[in-house]
Amino acid sequence: MNFLPGPAQTTAICLSAALPLLLLCYARITAIRGAGRRIRLGCLSVVVLFAIACIAIPGPRHLDDVVSGLFLLTTAMMLCYVLFSLLAWGFTLTLLTALARAGSPLTLEQWAAAYMQGGDLGNFAHNRLKLLIGSGMVIIADGKLAPTAKGLAVAHLVKFVRFSTGLG
Amino acid sequence: MxxxxxxxxxxxxxxxxxxxxxxxxxxxxxxxxxxxxxxxxxxxxxxxxxxxxxxxxxxxxxxxxxxxxxxxxxxxxxxxxxxKSVSLDILLGLAERPDRTAPLSDVVERQVPALFQGRTGILIDGGLVEQIDSRFAATAAGQIMASRIGRLRRAFGIGDTGLYDFGE
Incomplete structure (x- = not known):
């Protein structure tokens, strides 16, 4: 068994390890606002660095090495995105931090208010609905919500993925 | 191979x-x-x-x-x-209705609070939150996890609202 990674694979492994550090650095740059923009910029940076490395590294190129490096880097980006989005937009985690921050036991209504930092669950619902409406999956007319054809297609896809991943 | x-x-x-x-x-x-x-x-x-x-x-x-x-x-x-996507749960809730429409008030006042209660149940089952009569408080394990999440969010420059920032 050959356990040694090729040059592009080594580059991808190093860039994968560097991605969280890059995100930590970008967090210090005030011009880069917003968690979504920061993770997108972080991913773009490592892809560009990988492309530069593939061109600049001396020696012969092997397609399998480059393709494999790309797979490794994409894996790292997906992992970072999953963890980063949990931290940034995770509903359950934010519920926990809101309750812990309160410092004393709260009723369900107080907990919801603490989670929304003064707002209520209506604000949260509108925030999530804005995503669905903005992405063209749901429309609102006369105070009623309805899924669009795109929304129905996504709903079918979600049901299929839930079924095929054992989520029921 | x-x-x-x-x-x-x-x-x-x-x-x-x-x-x-x-x-x-x-x-x-x-x-x-x-x-x-x-x-x-x-x-x-x-x-x-x-x-x-x-x-x-x-x-x-x-x-x-x-x-x-x-x-x-x-x-x-x-x-x-x-x-565990709240947005997709809302979309599925709409798509599964016989007439595929729902009053906005129904989603805001019934579906989202039900999702909220479901998530509180996950935190309780995970031993991170305990229910004391009609109130809820973070357990010692919950406090530790909330503190770790807070540190990570600060390090990565992430706010603690858990809401999508459409201004990005």
């Missing part, structure tokens, strides 16, 4: 993971779905590597590992996107 071994291991993971999720749910194992996924990934990776060492004379570990990790991470990405 090493790529093919990694691909076969990823397919084995995709077949095994839903089966184990279903078994874990049916037998009420106290394992979080993500732990079941992690165990399945380790088992299928080890089996894949052993298989590769046995059948491929010049087995290249990183070629196999790259396509395996990409496949597994793609699966985890899809799993995470559909398993």
């Amino acid at each position: 090493s790529f093919a071994v990694g691909f076969i291991a990823a397919v084995a993971f995709a077949v095994l993971a839903p089966v184990l999720q279903s078994v874990a749910r049916a037998r009420a194992w106290s394992l979080a779905p993500v732990i079941v996924l992690a165990i399945t990934a380790v088992v299928s990776h080890v089996i894949g590597v052993l298989f590769g060492v046995l059948i491929v004379p010049q087995f290249r570990y990183w070629d196999a590992a790259s396509i395996f990790s990409f496949g597994v991470m793609g699966y985890v990405f899809a799993f995470g996107a559909v398993s």
Whole structure:
């Protein structure tokens, strides 16, 4: 068994390890606002660095090495995105931090208010609905919500993925 | 050939993971779905590597590992996107109604609070939150986790609202 990674694979492994550090650095740059923009910029940076490395590294190129490096880097980006989005937009985690921050036991209504930092669950619902409406999956007319054809297609896809991943 | 071994291991993971999720749910194992996924990934990776060492004379570990990790991470990405997304739960709720419409007030006043209560249940079952009469408080484990999440959010420059920032 050959356990040694090729040059592009080594580059991808190093860039994968560097991605969280890059995100930590970008967090210090005030011009880069917003968690979504920061993770997108972080991913773009490592892809560009990988492309530069593939061109600049001396020696012969092997397609399998480059393709494999790309797979490794994409894996790292997906992992970072999953963890980063949990931290940034995770509903359950934010519920926990809101309750812990309160410092004393709260009723369900107080907990919801603490989670929304003064707002209520209506604000949260509108925030999530804005995503669905903005992405063209749901429309609102006369105070009623309805899924669009795109929304129905996504709903079918979600049901299929839930079924095929054992989520029921 | 090493790529093919990694691909076969990823397919084995995709077949095994839903089966184990279903078994874990049916037998009420106290394992979080993500732990079941992690165990399945380790088992299928080890089996894949052993298989590769046995059948491929010049087995290249990183070629196999790259396509395996990409496949597994793609699966985890899809799993995470559909398993606990509030937006997709709202969309599915709309799509599953007979007339495929719902008053906005119904989603805001009934569906989202129900999702909120579901998440509080997850925190209680996980031992991170305890219910004292009609009030809720973070347990010691919950306080520790909330403190860790807070530190990570500060380090990565993430706010603590958990809301999408459409200004990005």
